[in-house]
Amino acid sequence: MATLEELEARIQRLDDIKQIEQLQKIFGYYQDYGEWQKIVDLFADNEPSAEEADRGVYKGREGIRRYFIDLLGDGLKPARPGILSIIFQLQGVVTVNPDGTTAMGRWYGMGMEAKPTASLHEGELRQTWINGVYENEYVKEDGKWKIKKLHFNLTFRTPYEDGWLKVPVVGQNGPDRVVRPDAPSTSYAPYPSGERVPVHFTHPVTGK
Amino acid sequence: MNLEELEAEVTRLEDIQEIENLERIYGYYFDTRKMKEIVDLFSEDTESVEIESHGQFLGKEGVRKMYVQGAGGEGQTESGQPAATRPRPVGGGTVIIQIGGVITLAADGKTAKGRWHTWLAETFPFGGVMGQYWLHGYYENEFVKEHGKWLFKKLFWNTSFYTRFETGWLVQPIVGFLPMPNPDNPPTAFYPYPSGYHFPYSFPHPITGEVDKPEFKYRHPMAV
Numbered sequence: 160m161a162t163l164e165e166l167e168a169r170i171q172r173l174d175d176i177k178q179i180e181q182l183q184k185i186f187g188y189y190q191d192y193g194e195w196q197k198i199v200d201l202f203a204d205n206e207p208s209a210e211e212a213d214r215g216v217y218k219g220r221e222g223i224r225r226y227f228i229d230l231l232g233d234g235l236k237p238a239r240p241g242i243l244s245i246i247f248q249l250q251g252v253v254t255v256n257p258d259g260t261t262a263m264g265r266w267y268g269m270g271m272e273a274k275p276t277a278s279l280h281e282g283e284l285r286q287t288w289i290n291g292v293y294e295n296e297y298v299k300e301d302g303k304w305k306i307k308k309l310h311f312n313l314t315f316r317t318p319y320e321d322g323w324l325k326v327p328v329v330g331q332n333g334p335d336r337v338v339r340p341d342a343p344s345t346s347y348a349p350y351p352s353g354e355r356v357p358v359h360f361t362h363p364v365t366g367k
Numbered sequence: 368m369n370l371e372e373l374e375a376e377v378t379r380l381e382d383i384q385e386i387e388n389l390e391r392i393y394g395y396y397f398d399t400r401k402m403k404e405i406v407d408l409f410s411e412d413t414e415s416v417e418i419e420s421h422g423q424f425l426g427k428e429g430v431r432k433m434y435v436q437g438a439g440g441e442g443q444t445e446s447g448q449p450a451a452t453r454p455r456p457v458g459g460g461t462v463i464i465q466i467g468g469v470i471t472l473a474a475d476g477k478t479a480k481g482r483w484h485t486w487l488a489e490t491f492p493f494g495g496v497m498g499q500y501w502l503h504g505y506y507e508n509e510f511v512k513e514h515g516k517w518l519f520k521k522l523f524w525n526t527s528f529y530t531r532f533e534t535g536w537l538v539q540p541i542v543g544f545l546p547m548p549n550p551d552n553p554p555t556a557f558y559p560y561p562s563g564y565h566f567p568y569s570f571p572h573p574i575t576g577e578v579d580k581p582e583f584k585y586r587h588p589m590a591v
Contacts, residue, residue, distance in 0.1 A: 286537035
């Protein structure tokens with residue numbers, strides 16, 4: 160029979176996983192509505208970073224603010240009518256490190272969007288399917304789980320009318336020239352590159 | 368922690384798991400048209416149920432109207448027998464995926480709220496012709512624990528779009544309206560894409576604790 164302390168540690172681990180899952184799902188709900196300030200507030204105080212698709216890496220609190228508010232939020236101007244972004248946060252595998260203060264999580268991002276895309280029909284709203292894989296890191300600060308590192312690896316963003324086989328990616332333009340990233344992309348290899356995003360977790364049975 | 372505190376923590380984690388399962392089971396029952404089983408997932412003290420543009424139905428009686436006589440209920444009476452007057456459309460069906468539950472338990476552990484995405488692939492004879500549709504919406508539901516079991520107390524599915532497979536949400540956000548004949552109230556917030564409607568979150572911000580109070584001024588599509 161486990162001692163009270165051992166039971167407490169096990170329950171704490173389950174609670175940590177649940178809190179991190181909710182954190183990632185809430186990130187998704189805020190992203191759907193373009194609530195960039197609320198998203199900035201989900202990030203860690205200490206050395207956070209964000210990297211999505213081919214936009215490059217934004218580092219530190221200031222980088223997070225520049226990425227979400229200046230770039231994605233366009234300075235928090237009212238969103239253009241008709242912009243749609245619904246991205247499900249699916250199938251989380253969360254690994255809490257033994258000390259219980261850091262964790263990693265892998266998720267699918269799968270969604271439906273309507274956005275102006277630059278590579279075709281510039282400025283016109285287009286409807287797209289988007290899919291990719293997150294490998295994220297989390298940290299517990301002051302008793303609360305926060306996002307330490309957000310990394311979304313795009314698999315496809317395809318026009319609704321075409322599909323991923325015909326047109327794997329529209330609307331990715333590389334690093335922004337005004338709101339510049341702090342470092343270049345660490346990985347960007349959408350379909351059909353054949354590259355796989357490495358998994359953070361060890362094999363649950365063999366431990367490898 | 369002492370034993371009582373540990374028990375409270377375990378109960379809290381179990382409650383969240385039970386509610387996640389309840390919502391998913393609701394989805395599986397809907398897909399398999401087990402409407403009587405759905406009715407039994409609701410509390411006798413149900414506040415209301417509202418889906419799509421059907422209108423708002425009050426109380427447990429409203430739940431029966433919605434599920435047994437109405438949405439998805441064609442082809443099944445409350446006793447589970449086929450209803451002769453409403454033959455089940457051949458080839459019709461729904462796949463309702465319940466995604467991304469975020470559950471907020473009340474401090475006393477007796478009630479809870481939860482938000483989900485719903486993503487549907489539907490086959491439905493809209494306008495008399497069988498069609499294939501993609502739908503999306505958000506749930507904000509409420510739950511109550513009675514005699515140790517979690518039940519629905521309020522269900523609200525807020526539609527984002529209801530589009531033909533052949534066209535997509537940008538081209539045709541809503542294929543049409545599906546009001547039911549006997550709601551207690553008209554739809555309370557049926558503002559599909561591209562209205563920009565913000566369906567309020569039941570959860571507070573996990574770090575700042577901020578409670579969601581969105582401002583939404585509906586702008587009629589015909590308004591200049």
